[in-house]
Amino acid sequence: MAEWAKRIGALNLMVDDLAAMKRFYRDTFDLAPLDDEPDTLIYRLGDLYLALRLDRAHQPSPTDQAALAGIGVGQFALAVENVDEMAAELQKRGVTLLSGPADLAWGIRTATFADPAGYVWEISQDTD
Incomplete structure (x- = not known):
């Protein structure tokens, strides 16, 4: 069997407002x-391509997305050096923290925030 990288290279998310995203x-x-x-925005985050695709018919509400993310479903996690500094920077940019x-x-320190489609982002750092 051929070797493969065993990492996610692209992620497609359905959103209802591309301009807000x-x-x-x-x-x-x-x-x-x-x-x-x-109907599509494509971004590159490190080695990951993130495609945001317009789909008004099947998009869960932001409330549903936030509830699911509360248990880790569909939540993005970003490692940062200092959660407090990054959280302060996000707030300066107009981002409202969820937690x-x-x-x-x-053993981690975290903060979370949501994008306009309701997908939740977590920033975290090891505390050990």
Whole structure:
């Protein structure tokens, strides 16, 4: 059997407002889309391609997304050096935190926030 990298190279998410997502990724992460079509935005985050695709009919509500993310479903996790500094920077950029910064029992410090489609992002650092 051929060897393969065993890592995710691309992720496609369905969203209902591409303009809001484009503003969020620009204002929060200083990212411009690699591809900007009427129904798709594509970004590169390190080795991951993130495609945001317009789909009004099947998009869960932001409330549903946040509830699912509360148990880790569909949540993005980003490792950072200092959660408190990054959380403060996000707030300066107009991002509202959903939780934290807070220490968790298993040795990490986290904070979470959501994008306009309701997908939840977690920033975390090891505390051990």
